[in-house]
Every structure is written in structure tokens, then in C-alpha cells.
Amino acid sequence: MQDKPIIELRDVIKRFGSVQALNGINATIREGEFFSLLGPSGCGKTTLLRMIAGFEDPTDGAIVIDGKSMQGIPANRRPTNMVFQSYAIFPHLSVAENVAYGLKKKKLSKAEIAAEVDKALSMVDLAGYGRRAAHELSGGQRQRVALARALVMRPKVVLLDEPLSALDKKLREQMQVELRQLQQSIGITFILVTHDQEEALIMSDRIAVMFEGNIAQIDTPEGLYRRPVSKRVASFIGVMNFLDATATGQDGTGLSLDIPALGKVTVPSSHVPEGMAAASVQSIGVRPEMLTILFDGKDRAESETTGKITGTSYYGDMTYYTVALNGVGAPVTVSMRNTAGRSVLPVGSPVRVGWGAESIVLFE
Amino acid sequence: MRPGHNSKRFSWLTIYAVGYMLFLYAPVILLPLFAFNSSTIIAFPLSGFTTEWFTVLLNNAALGESVENSLIVAVSTAILSTLLGACAARASARYRFPGQRGMIAFIMLPLVLPEIIVAVALLVLLMQLGLSLSLWTVIGGHTLICVPYSIAILSSAFHGLDRSLEEASFDLGETSWGTFKRVTFPLVLPGVISSLLICFTISLDEFIIAFFLTGTDATLPVYIWSQLRFPTKLPSIMALGTILLALSVILLILAEWFRQRSAKRQGVEASAAGGFL
Numbered sequence: 001m002q003d004k005p006i007i008e009l010r011d012v013i014k015r016f017g018s019v020q021a022l023n024g025i026n027a028t029i030r031e032g033e034f035f036s037l038l039g040p041s042g043c044g045k046t047t048l049l050r051m052i053a054g055f056e057d058p059t060d061g062a063i064v065i066d067g068k069s070m071q072g073i074p075a076n077r078r079p080t081n082m083v084f085q086s087y088a089i090f091p092h093l094s095v096a097e098n099v100a101y102g103l104k105k106k107k108l109s110k111a112e113i114a115a116e117v118d119k120a121l122s123m124v125d126l127a128g129y130g131r132r133a134a135h136e137l138s139g140g141q142r143q144r145v146a147l148a149r150a151l152v153m154r155p156k157v158v159l160l161d162e163p164l165s166a167l168d169k170k171l172r173e174q175m176q177v178e179l180r181q182l183q184q185s186i187g188i189t190f191i192l193v194t195h196d197q198e199e200a201l202i203m204s205d206r207i208a209v210m211f212e213g214n215i216a217q218i219d220t221p222e223g224l225y226r227r228p229v230s231k232r233v234a235s236f237i238g239v240m241n242f243l244d245a246t247a248t249g250q251d252g253t254g255l256s257l258d259i260p261a262l263g264k265v266t267v268p269s270s271h272v273p274e275g276m277a278a279a280s281v282q283s284i285g286v287r288p289e290m291l292t293i294l295f296d297g298k299d300r301a302e303s304e305t306t307g308k309i310t311g312t313s314y315y316g317d318m319t320y321y322t323v324a325l326n327g328v329g330a331p332v333t334v335s336m337r338n339t340a341g342r343s344v345l346p347v348g349s350p351v352r353v354g355w356g357a358e359s360i361v362l363f364e
Numbered sequence: 365m366r367p368g369h370n371s372k373r374f375s376w377l378t379i380y381a382v383g384y385m386l387f388l389y390a391p392v393i394l395l396p397l398f399a400f401n402s403s404t405i406i407a408f409p410l411s412g413f414t415t416e417w418f419t420v421l422l423n424n425a426a427l428g429e430s431v432e433n434s435l436i437v438a439v440s441t442a443i444l445s446t447l448l449g450a451c452a453a454r455a456s457a458r459y460r461f462p463g464q465r466g467m468i469a470f471i472m473l474p475l476v477l478p479e480i481i482v483a484v485a486l487l488v489l490l491m492q493l494g495l496s497l498s499l500w501t502v503i504g505g506h507t508l509i510c511v512p513y514s515i516a517i518l519s520s521a522f523h524g525l526d527r528s529l530e531e532a533s534f535d536l537g538e539t540s541w542g543t544f545k546r547v548t549f550p551l552v553l554p555g556v557i558s559s560l561l562i563c564f565t566i567s568l569d570e571f572i573i574a575f576f577l578t579g580t581d582a583t584l585p586v587y588i589w590s591q592l593r594f595p596t597k598l599p600s601i602m603a604l605g606t607i608l609l610a611l612s613v614i615l616l617i618l619a620e621w622f623r624q625r626s627a628k629r630q631g632v633e634a635s636a637a638g639g640f641l
Contacts, residue, residue: 088532
């Protein structure tokens with residue numbers, strides 16, 4: 001992956017009548033990366049994608065693709081191709097005719113078109129399906145045809161509008177991996193719109209989390225999960241336990257906190273977000289897998305506290321416990337891997353809960 | 365429920381169904397019956413089989429002229445109505461604009477207006493404008509009553525068309541006109557053919573408006589009506605009616621076949637897409 005920008009969004013604003021759909025979006029998408037726009041429905045992610053494609057015009061601001069402003073350039077002259085949520089496979093054309101649709105404009109010979117179509121179809125594992133009619137395809141196959149139809153145009157950017165939402169869980173998980181592998185092998189920039197945080201984490205190089213027409217955070221999947229900038233981002237990506245905390249001091253080593261549910265701790269400076277003042281810390285977050293139930297008396301952790309199990313959810317590989325810590329505040333969620341010889345603890349058991357200073361995320 | 369009770373109810377239902385079908389179709393069946401009857405008097409018992417009345421039709425110059433007039437009117441009406449209907453159906457399916465529902469309801473109104481009122485109103489209007497009556501005035505009147513049918517048929521075709529199909533075409537580098545030619549038109553074509561056939565059929569049989577608005581060039585129904593005054597002509601009118609009946613049925617079946625094919629192409633359940641049959 002290079003760091004060369006392929007798409008630049010500069011103060012992009014979109015209003016529909018009196019409704020402000022996007023409030024000044026700024027983002028740079030790099031060439032060859034898999035970039036996701038993640039957010040709940042109505043956050044403006046699809047509108048943003050459609051503006052990049054050229055189906056909507058920004059009310060204000062600029063969209064630059066490959067160094068050229070897209071102002072006034074319609075969808076049919078942009079170096080982008082879209083995979084629609086409904087796939088939009090032309091029902092009156094065969095698979096090969098669908099894939100060849102955009103090539104007709106490119107002044108290629110019949111043989112060249114046929115070769116390009118074959119190449120695109122084998123790229124998406126549909127070699128030999130060219131003569132099938134559109135209605136003979138399964139959901140997963142339609143999705144592949146839509147992708148082949150976009151890739152055959154050799155676009156600078158492929159835009160995907162919730163392409164996996166219509167597939168069942170198994171197929172969706174399989175396609176997530178396949179899409180990611182395909183994108184890495186051909187090196188074209190992909191922009192994915194999704195409301196599924198897990199999907200975004202699995203597939204993306206970077207993710208932009210959007211709420212109500214604003215980008216809340218742009219980061220790598222790991223950065224987003226480990227260092228969410230707000231409580232809202234933290235609770236949108238995975239599960240996060242929030243606990244009240246008061247800062248008691250800050251020095252060169254770190255930021256000292258008093259967390260009633262856990263105890264006193266000093267968060268090392270490397271884990272304190274830049275520019276965050278001690279006085280502004282209101283609460284902390286800790287992921288369920290960063291808390292550990294210390295089973296027998298021998299298990300040790302950096303710090304520990306006590307509590308009582310108030311509920312269990314068994315997932316096969318994992319068990320999620322809700323634990324009331326020291327009787328303070330709402331119970332927290334603790335996830336434990338179900339290793340050999342470790343059975344699920346009954347509700348009501350008193351437990352020791354281990355935790356570490358480095359797993360604590362600070363929120364203002 | 366006891367089986368006996370069940371079967372009794374079933375038999376009453378059968379009698380009702382048969383009676384209903386007889387009521388609907390018995391008068392129509394009389395047409396071909398008397399068309400092939402050798403007597404000039406339209407009454408039972410039938411006297412013998414003949415195709416004489418069809419031969420009489422073939423040698424009738426005035427009839428030939430009225431058939432020609434009717435074809436001109438019906439073809440023009442079908443094309444005009446379908447063109448206007450396609451524009452309205454597309455607009456109502458694709459765009460949201462103020463007064464949309466009222467406007468569509470207004471266009472559909474001639475469907476329920478008494479035809480005689482429409483005919484009289486049109487006649488008065490034409491007289492006021494000082495226009496002379498001709499086949500063109502009939503075409504105008506027929507287009508007025510056919511457009512609602514055309515909109516009803518084409519609306520189902522345009523509503524079934526996924527908007528993202530046109531966007532996909534545009535996204536793949538095609539122009540607006542190219543998108544219409546390569547995606548939109550092929551997908552609504554069965555609906556267009558269905559609309560053409562139905563408008564053609566409606567115009568071909570239409571009497572009241574044609575009677576009021578036609579000048580010296582009579583259309584086929586007007587010609588038939590004028591011939592009813594002569595009892596000797598009745599059997600050949602029966603023969604003519606038989607031909608028209610067969611033609612109408614064939615055209616309507618064709619129209620429905622095209623409409624269902626259109627729905628199937630777009631992956632919509634045919635019965636859900638609305639229709640006349």
C-alpha cells in the first residue's frame with residue numbers, strides 16, 4: 001500500500017432541503033487501501049458513497065479523485081465503479097453481457113471484450129458462468145457478477161454499498177474473507193459502506209466511523225477497537241464496560257485515577273491520549289476480554305478486585321459473565337475463553353476479577 | 365363438517381358458477397352461432413351451416429372502407445396513448461413532485477366518466493373551436509379514453525423497474541440515452557407492447573365517441589350500427605361480429621402474455637404487478 005491519496009474529501013456538506021445529511025466531511029483515502037464507512041443507518045455513509053460515485057452532488061465542499069476535482073463530472077465519466085446493495089444485475093442480459101456492459105463504450109474488439117469478461121469472471125470464481133441468465137444465479141453469485149462488472153472497467157476506486165447485507169451469515173463471512181483477499185491481490189482501492197462493525201473490522205485497512213453526518217474517528221481496526229476517542233465510538237465497536245473515575249494527579253509517568261469499582265491506578269503516559277487533561281477525565285472504559293475472572297486461588301493479575309456473578313451467557317468457545325464489582329454501579333461484562341477443565345461458574349458465585357492499567361481507555 | 369353437507373354446498377356452488385358463466389358468455393356465443401346459420405332470419409331453430417355471410421362481407425366496399433378507417437384510428441390511438449401513457453407512468457414512478465397524486469388521479473378520470481358525457485363534451489368543444497369532424501377528431505377522443513389504460517399497464521412496468529439498474533448503467537459509463545436504449549426500454553418493452561395491443565383493441569370496438577365525432581368516414585362500429593336498420597344485412601353483421609370477437613380475444617391474450625413476461629423478466633410475481641386479466 002502506498003501513501004498516495006486517491007480520494008480527498010474537503011469540507012463536504014450535503015443538505016436535502018432543510019435536512020443536513022453531511023456536516024463538512026474531511027478525509028483522505030489512500031491508493032490501494034480497503035476503506036470502510038461504518039455507522040448506524042441514517043448517518044450519511046451511503047450519501048457520501050453516492051457523492052463519490054457521482055449520483056449526488058455535494059451542497060458544498062470538494063471531492064477530488066486521483067488529483068482531479070469531480071465538480072460537475074457525472075457518474076459515467078468518473079474513474080469509480082459501484083457494487084450496488086441490490087447488485088443491480090441487468091435482468092434481460094446474460095452474465096457475460098452484464099460484465100461486458102461497460103466495455104462496449106471502450107472501443108474494444110469482440111475478442112478483446114470476450115477475453116476481458118473471461119478474466120473478470122475467473123477473478124470472482126465464476127469462470128464458465130458467462131452464458132447463464134441473470135435469474136438463474138444465487139445471491140452470492142449475483143454479488144460476484146456485480147463485482148466482476150465493476151472490476152472489468154479497471155476503475156481507480158471500487159465502491160461497495162452494503163454488498164453483503166443480503167447474504168446469509170455463513171456466506172457473508174466467506175465473502176468477507178474472499179473480498180478482502182481479492183482486493184489485496186489486485187491492489188485497487190475499495191470503499192465499503194457497512195453498518196456491521198464486525199464486517200468493517202475484518203475487511204478494512206482503515207475505518208471511518210460516522211454518526212449523524214460527521215466522522216467521529218478514522219483509524220485502523222485495531223486503533224479503533226483499542227483507542228476509541230469517545231464513549232459513542234467505543235460502544236459502537238464491540239462491547240465496552242464504562243466505569244466512573246476521578247483523576248487524582250498527573251506526572252511524567254502517567255495519570256493517576258481513582259476508580260471506585262476497581263481501585264487506584266496509574267495509567268502510563270503512553271496510553272493517555274495527546275492533549276487530554278487530567279481534570280477532564282470523567283470515566284474509563286475496559287473491554288470484557290481485558291477483565292479476567294481469577295479461577296482458583298493461584299491465578300494472579302496485575303491488579304484485582306472482587307465481585308459477584310449476576311448472569312452468564314454461554315457461546316461455546318466463550319462465556320460472557322456479568323459481574324457486580326464491589327457492589328458499585330452497573331455490573332460489568334467479563335468474557336472468558338472456555339479452556340479445558342474450566343466449567344461455567346454459577347450465578348451468585350463470589351469471584352476475584354483481575355485487570356491491568358494498560359487496558360484502561362480514558363474518556364472525557 | 366359432514367362430507368354430505370360439504371358436497372351439497374359444492375354442487376350449489378357449481379350451479380352458481382355455471383349460471384354465472386352462461387350469463388356472461390351466452391349472448392356472445394350467439395354471434396358465431398348465427399354467423400354460420402344459413403337462414404337470413406335471426407331466430408331458432410338453426411336451419412343449416414353456411415359461410416356465405418363471410419363471402420358477402422369480403423365483397424362489401426363500404427365495409428372495407430370502414431375497416432380501413434378503424435385501423436387508421438386504432439393504430440394512431442394505440443401509438444399516441446402509449447407514448448403519453450409512458451411519459452406519465454415514468455414520471456409517477458420515478459419522481460416526486462407537488463400535486464402528483466391529484467394529477468395522476470385526474471388523468472385516470474376518463475376511465476370512470478360516462479363515455480356519452482365525454483363524447484358530447486368533445487363534440488361541443490370541437491364545434492366551438494370550429495373544427496370539422498374527421499378521423500383525427502376520433503383519434504383525439506379515443507386517445508383521451510385510452511391513456512388511463514396505458515398508464516395503468518405501464519405504471520406496473522415502470523414501478524417494477526429497480527432504480528439502481530439505471531444508475532448501474534450510468535455508473536458503467538453509459539449516457540442517459542444509452543441507458544434508456546440498453547436498459548430501460550428493453551425492460552419495459554413487454555409492457556409497451558401490452559399497452560399498444562389493449563389501446564388498439566379498445567379503439568377498434570369503441571362506438572359512442574366514434575359515433576359523435578366521426579364525420580363522413582365511418583369507423584367499423586359506426587358502420588355496423590348503420591347496417592342494423594336493414595334486416596337482410598343482419599347475418600353478415602353477425603359474421604363481422606364473430607371476426608371482431610375472435611380478434612379482440614386474441615389481442616387481449618397477447619397483451620396479457622406480454623405483461624406477464626415483463627413482470628417475470630424483472631423477477632416480480634406477475635399477479636402482484638397488476639393487470640387487466
